[in-house]
Amino acid sequence: MIGQQHITRTLKNSILSGNISHAYLFTGTRGTGKTTTAKIFARAINCLHPREDGSPCNECEVCKALSQPNSLDIIEMDAASNNGVEDIRDLREKVKFPPTSCKYKVYIIDEVHMLSTSAFNALLKTLEEPPAHAVFILATTEVHKIPATILSRCMRLDFNLLTTGELVGLLRKIFEDIQKPYQKEALQLIAEAGDGSVRDSLSIADICLSYCDGEIKYDDVLEVLGASSPTMIVELVGYLVRGDISKALMLSEKITSMGKSVSLLAKDIAKMLRNIVFAKNCVNANQILMLPNEIFARLVQYSDICTNDKLVRMVDIFMKLEGELRYTSSASVTLEMAIVKACDVTISIDTNGIIQRLKDVESRVRLLSTLEKKTEVSEQLQLDVSIVWGKLLNVLSRKTSMISAYKTACEVDPKTQLKYENNILTINAIKQSQESILNYYINDFKNIICAEYFDIVDIKVVYENNVDEVAQGVMQLNDMFGGDVVKIKNKEN
Ligand SMILES: Nc1ncnc2c1ncn2[C@@H]1O[C@H](COP(=O)(O)OP(=O)(O)OP(=O)(O)O)[C@@H](O)[C@H]1O
Ligand SMILES: [Mg+2]
Ligand SMILES: [Zn+2]
Structure with a gap:
């Protein structure tokens, strides 16, 4: 066993002291x-x-007996395939009988999270009153699926x-045992690809063993892993740190056209940038990175022309890319935009966001000061409606492409048609068409007003319909076709 010292020590101590629990839960x-x-x-x-x-x-007889595959005293059960309540009932029947050749009867229930609810309940009964000779070892990768009642009866490790480092040590030992020559960097690469799992590292090592005839070489491992040649990635990253958009785009195009997936490329770039961060900030960086010397030398060069700030932002861009790629319809365009952003990190500063935040701060300050004023004199804010209207028109002229709508709004006479009272700005429309057009933009008005003046909580458009139906129809026709209305004649007269 390599690593996991906290576990091996606990278990050894309990063996040496003879203090064995009835149930263990191994998770991880x-x-x-x-x-x-x-x-x-x-x-x-x-x-x-x-x-x-x-x-x-x-060596002892017990050890020899137990090393037989079908030992009666060490029972291995795969809960993935025996997950029913009958399986556990069967276990409960048999657990009563004492071990045949040794002290403890050990039940190893692997992938225990796969048990059905009723199976868990049956198991719980056994765990509550286990026979003195029984030891249960439950193993699972998904501890959150284990009921709390079971958890509380197990010693959890x-x-x-x-x-x-631990993985490299293990691989080194294995390769030395079988006398297989290897490059140091190659071992590092295998261990990194294993990502903390011994099994994964071992299986990658296994493939490499059959792939490489003589020495296990860095480049061969890269090929086994399907990673792109680090020289190309280093070159690409070089263009990024120097801000050479055109060359960076051309090279990324070349790499992807060789069949490399965009998300793998993004990952490789992020990793190489992270290597530069190490090269820049750590004294013995290559003892950690274990990169081939010529690659490391180039990273050191790049680290001199890059601030940490820029590097962090660049890494960020490519890390985020992985998530973005899930939703994009064109992976290569998304990658290209990320490259452009990385070359010119000022682009990635969200200016709109900053402006928005400034605005928020401003309006909050304004709100605070008006609140203060209000408590002093509870008096309505004096407002020049003509100025307010001017502002609204100004914004509207930019917002709408309908000239006629803008013209209609311009026809409003602030002196006679606008009234500001009780925190409400009322627009008295003079005709229905004016009312409906202004109402169409009411939400825009509200937003503008809100951003500008905190006191106005509402704005509304009213139209007092004091002309009868006929007159209204005539007015509408007049609106449509223009002309002068001389006199409106009603049905009665
Ligand atoms: N800490 C370790 N030291 C040495 N070898 C290990 C270690 N962990 C795992 N291995 C090796 O890795 C392989 C897989 O280990 P094992 O089956 O015990 O993992 P596991 O945690 O049960 O995995 P899973 O959750 O997938 O069942 C075995 O060949 C084992 O020898
Ligand atoms: Mg296992
Ligand atoms: Zn023994």
Whole structure:
């Protein structure tokens, strides 16, 4: 076992002190050693002569008996395929019988989160009153799916992801054992790709072993991983830090046209930029990064012409890209825009956002000062309606493309038609067409007013219909065709 010292130490101590719990819960990410540890622990607690460190001797009769695949005393159950209540009932029947050849009967229930609810309930009964000789080891990657009643009866041990260093150590040992030559950088690459999981690292290493005839080389591992050649990525990143948009776009086009997926490319770029951050800020950066020397040397050059601030923003752009790619209809366009943004990081500063925030601050200050004024003299803010109207017209002229609408609004005479009272600005329309056009823009008016004057809580347009229907029809016709209305004749007269 490599890593997981907190777990091995706990388990060893309980073996050496003879203090064995009835139920353990092993949780943690895939491939970090849960099942393996469960199997070793099951043998260790039964071994007649455990070694000094608590591990099984592998020599005594019990160890030999338990190493047989179908041992009666170590029962491995895969809850993924035996998840029904009958399986657990069956287990409950059998657990009563004492072990045949050793001290403890150990049940390893792997992927325990797959049990059905009724199976969990049945298991709970057993965990509540386990026979003295029974030890349960439950293993799962998804601890949140385990009922709290079960959790509270288990000793929980969390398996961590392994560090790249630990993984490199393991791989080195394996390659040395089988006498396979390797490049240091290649091991680092395999370990990084394993992303903390021993199983993943081992399976990548396995593929590399069959892929490389002689030495395991950095470039071969890259090929196995389907990563793009780091020299190209380094070159691309070089254009980004120098702000050479044209060359950066051409190279990214070239890389994607070679069949590289945009999201992988984005990830590679982000990772290479992060390497520059290390090269810039850490003394022994390449002891951490383990990059081939010529690549590292170029990253150091780039780090000299880049501030941390710029680097962080660039990394950010490419990290976000991964999420954006999920919703975009054209991945390559999204990538290209990210490249442009990264080349000119000032573009990525959200000026609209800043302006909006300034406006918010301004209006809040204004609100505060009017509130203060109000408490002093509870008097209505004096407002020059003509000025207000001028502002509204101004904005409207920019907003609408309908000249006639703008013209209608211009016809409003602020002196006679506008009234400001009780925090309401009322516009008295003189005809229905005016009313409907102004009403059409009422929400725009409200927004403008709101941003400008806090006191006006409302604005409304009214039209007093004091002309009868006929007159209204005539007026409408007049509106449409123009001309002068001399006299309106009603039905009666
Ligand atoms: N900490 C470790 N040290 C050494 N080898 C390990 C370690 N963890 C896992 N392995 C190796 O990785 C492989 C997978 O381990 P194991 O099956 O125990 O993982 P697991 O945590 O049960 O994974 P899963 O959640 O997918 O069931 C095994 O070959 C095992 O030898
Ligand atoms: Mg497992
Ligand atoms: Zn033994």
